[in-house]
Amino acid sequence: MKGSVAVVGGGIAGIQASLDLADSGYKTYLIESKPSIGGVMSQLDKTFPTNDCAMCILSPKLVETGRHPNIELLGYSDVKSITGKAGDFKVKLIKKARYVDETKCTGCGTCTEKCPSKVPDEYNAEMSKRKSIYIPFAQAIPRVATIDAAHCLYLTKGKCGVCKKVCGPKAVDYEQKDKEIELNVGSVVLAIGFKPFDPSILKNYRFDHPDVITSLQFERLLSASGPTQGHVTKQSDGKVPKNIAFIQCIGSRNPRINRKHCSSVCCMYATKESIIAKEHDQELDITIFHIDIRAYGKNFEEFYSRAQKEYGIKYVNSRPPEVVVNPDNTLSLQYEDFTTGDLITMNYDMVVLSIGLDPADSARALAESSGILLDDFGNIATSIENPVETSVPGIYICGVAQGPKDIPDTVAQASAAASKAAALLCGERGTLIRERKFPDEKKLSPEPRIGVFVCHCGINIGSVVNVPDVVEYAKTLPGVTHAREMLYACSSDSQSTIKDAIARNDLNRVVVASCTPRTHEPLFQNTCREAGLNPYLFELANIREHCSWVHMKEKERATEKAKAIVQMAVAKSALFQPLYKQKVPLINRAIVLGAGVAGMTAAIDIANNGYHVTLIEKEKEPGGMLRDMTELYDGKKPADVLRDLIRKVSENRNIKFLNEAKLIKVEGYLGNFKGIVNNRGKEISVDFGVAVIATGARNLEPSGLFNYGKDPRIITQAQLEKMLGTGVSANTITMIQCVGARNKEREYCGRICCVDAVKNAIRMKKANISTNVYVLYRDMRTYGVTENLYEKARDLGVLFIRYDEERPPKVQGGSVVVHDIMLNEDIEIASDLVVLSTPLVAGENEEINQLFKIPLDKNKFFLEAHPKLRPVDFATDGVFLCGSAQAPKLIDEAISQASAAASRACTILSREFIETEGAISIVNEARCIGCGTCVAVCPYNAPSLYDVTVKVEEVTYSTKKSKINPAGCKGCGSCAAACPAGAITAQHFSSKEIGEAIDAFDKGVRSISIEKQIVEVMV
């Protein structure tokens, strides 16, 4: 067994899996074939359904991955083969030549600027040009240049060589060769993603026309960092389009070209792109041509509804067969209006093809080289009960490579795959990682002795800002005892120079004037630590991104501004104090609430990772909703799955199962919770470090709807499911979808009801092919690979009739009258059984949300920390979420989420202690008046009020006071800005530190008084 894992693919799935594994103590190799990690998500403008800026949420993850001590990033590398067995795999890969030495390149970008060769930019979906030596996008990690060997003038023709000439750190190396590397790892996680469907295969959609673009191209047009800075313009003439048509299912739901699957995300991204385009230009007319709108996820239906009502986006249920290019080169679409039967021809300025997700090319290659089985769709094959396990033990899979899915489902699977790999190797945890050792911190002299290092960044800063002038100015600033210039402050020789200067000049504060702290602060902080300085005594003055690069033509004023920036940094740094990440001990045990499929899976995964779990179930029997199910959608028997799970729970010595039990009290915080469980009237105390909420949901009882409860022939889908266990005989059965869902009272889509209905329709037909089965629906939402069930049902003769929300079916005894919107006629179906498909609704979540102070959404399901990137986390650290308690989901999705929650939990349980943030807020107890303002503003429940008896001289009184839990504080500083008594200090961003910087910002208006600072030190 090896305590290391290879993660193949550096998109959001690979990033999440790597971070989870690395955080849990496994050496992780992240292998990405492109020059930078980030995947397709890095190209997105926004993410549905919240329209969060994609790069804003992704970029911190990129940076974290790039700097994680346990992650070795192997960028620009292709995996050739995976051999061996669980615990001992050999991964062969080719590290492609970048022709740039990664250890020397500082990412300054000078080469890119000077390179004369322009080629289409993949990042902008080939709608703009990049250079032959390039960094793919601004936030790329690793931030090093790569030479595109196919286009480089020097490498192709032996001419040019400009990049090598201008490269200051001498990183360009035309002689570099591809390198074969073999890794020996314990497990492999595949996160190889997908390939966007190439619409040129479908010639009738005229992708050759410049104004017919893919949805990914449209995404880039919307992006502020895209080829048109976010202005949607036609590629043909640069004009602003007045109307746009989206055509859905391009490369999806099309068996004719061997794309049987639904791509799961296109309906929502088309909606999102339409909304953003409308936000840019309200006059824009947008029509989305679709088959069904599959708004099945959490808050998707609400998003879809807003798109129509608030943004006026038109949805047309009809699929134009082709894009017609008119003689004047304009575009038109012809389609059938289902309500009138008319054929309508419309001109559009732009047509967006909503392209589907194809399996990545590397899926087939890896399958062949490494013996991993694929499914019918070309995805890596898995099963419902083991959704992240490939056919090869020890190799796990996550993300779209397993089947089309959106970002949260991808992220959940990534964590799930990490959980499985970690469990496999749990005996080897921590064996291959090493902690960086730093010398002891030196004693600080009381007065500030500030060193200022001003970087030329080759010519990036130096050609605009007069660096020597800034250095001379810095020397005059109070507290500065050493100032010098550097060619590249971030190069390794400069690090030695800085360390040397700290020692020689007894510096106790360091200011580097160079680039952005967002990428370079950790580097210089480590340099300080190596020189015995606390990392919080360092400050970056950003004179590149915020100065030389944006004031290129105003050299003198840029120099003056650079001086001011340095002065602010110096003034602030003089007040810096050493800060330490506190180490808080933790309890390496978990509790899981709810012993349904999700809860049991989470408990088993945590236990298999080597930690003790208390599994708490309020019912007598475990199993939850699975107990009432009689068949899974792949035909398996739920009872078998359940029996297997119960066996694993009972056999695992790490799991303590408490039935008829309820958690009634919780106090504490991440790593240190104390709970009380009522177990059949007896109170048991349980201490735990993390909790997983898996309390599930329940089926809606549709009282009052469609005469439910008034006639025994009218039943729910859940009841039919149960009845099918013993067999149901009926000549005619009619199912009605969206009962009690997608309406005013309950806006959300039930997600799984279509799959359940289709599954049971197939079962009815299989039992007796002559049974008439009708499904009355609004949109069939058999997303992803479950589309094949829908197809199979139709093949078996199940009849699907679409109804309109405004004219729902009427049920009277066995008679169902539906208004068929295609025929525009009322149809009566005499039925032996009328089956109402109702959604899952939230269970008794209000009790738990009070216990842990975790939020609920408007439908009373639990609200995750972030709908995209933290789908199983809560904003409150140490509490995780999985299964239908978050929102309705299919069993395989619940299982993935459960493993994901386990993985997230294990990233905490695997620690020896909880390390807090360094720059957190602290309460001065004597000043705190216990008003609770901080408690009200903190989103993380970090401050809490505790009872205290205050004795001030002669007076004693009881009051509350606030304490900030260092393990909960994220350092935003909001509480410090709200505290009326000034009792809270946001360390490193204190009022005094910021105040000094404000004083210094308008240099010359006020000089910095150093006496004041000395007074501070003495107090």
Next chain:
Amino acid sequence: MKMETPAPRMNGWEPNILAFCCNWCSYAGADLAGVSRFQYPPTVKVLRVMCSSRVEPAFILKALKDGADGVLVAGCHIGDCHYIDGNKNAEIRINNTRKALAKLGLEKRLRLEWISASEGLRFSEVIRDFTDEIKKLGENPVKEVKK
């Protein structure tokens, strides 16, 4: 030890704007403006805070008192806040501060903007626009007072 730093005066007055940018979105947006080389006038100096909700109204008043011609507070778009809803707290505080400044006729010198990490161009546009507005308003009317 008291340092008197000579003020290098430039010919003609140019606005002097202090910008509080949150670490996660607007500071990153300013970085992207740099990476993309979107040019804007050198009238702004950025002070990084972790969240726009860190900005105390007193910081803004202090900056104006010290002679800043304008103060920009920039955070993540509503819904995008790295700290869930810190920017909503910021919005309340900044709007209240603006109302207080209205009494002094300085309300146009305070701006609150949401700038995402991908809006480099927008950052440069905001600075250009704010600079133009400050130019129209003229120099901060605070009198320099001898201490």
Next chain:
Amino acid sequence: MSNVQSCYQCGKCTSICPMRRVSKTSPRSSIYNSNVYGLETNGIWTCLTCGLCPMECPQQVDFLTFVREERQGKRPLEVAHLGVFTEFAELSSKLDGARHQKSDSEYGYFPGCVDQFGLFLHDVKTNFGEITTSSMKLLDKIGIKPQIMDMKCCGHDVLWQGKKDVFDRLKKYNIDHIKESGIETLITGCAECYRTFSKDYGLGIKVVHISELLDKLGLKINADVTYHDPCRLGRHMGMYDAPRKALTANGVTVKEMEHSKENALCCGVSSFMNCNEQTKALRIARMNEAEATGAKTLITTCSKCLAHFNCLKTEKDAVKKYDIDVVDLSVFLARQLEAGK
């Protein structure tokens, strides 16, 4: 100049100092250190300037003036509300301010800083602006239609925080503004403004606290209240009877607290300084006294006392819930006036 040199170190001041109950504050020691060694003590900053000790001092040492002079040009130990009100006053002191204009009325009404309170103290759930609207209603009722004076902050807080330069600038502007307006009487609803305009300005016109005008409203209010004497209106200005009369003349029964008038306890925070666990003890003591009267309403005439008592009342998850409304005098009367309509 204070007459601090006449102190003979009897220590009576320290014995009665409310801050001494909750801290090491010693007026005597502050005088001694300053007189003998020229040393600054924390005591000059923790002093509430409540004005209790000068009333008892056998040598009639003017401790308030002493403290104010000692504080000049130094940096306060603790300023509450993150210094926002001080910054605002300083900023406004450096600006030209509203144009001076002639008043149509012989009366001027100055609302004080209630607008800023409303903006920066929104957590204490008090409608400070209602003090102004209430005052206008009441004045209207008794036939006074004053000019609302668009002045700068009176400078009370900065003066007591040791920023005399800022105070002088505010004062100069305000004096000019009042002169130019031509008003003969300046009415204010704020105890601090009243003290400052009366004692620290030398205006040469009549300065009136609104409570002096409210006994003729002719209201018939059937209510029991208790009244808290703000330091500035009470001991600083000796105005104890006017606010009480404004209540009793309108039918209200005033139930006195254990300490009242000259002996009234301070709300704990003056000039927005020293909001901490020590001064909270004073606030609790005062609220307990108010509660003990059995009255359901606590009336005061200082917007800071109002804010501080309401802060205690609106504590999240408070140890003790006070079932007593804290209301400004004008607001109380105006609400009754409205209710009676």
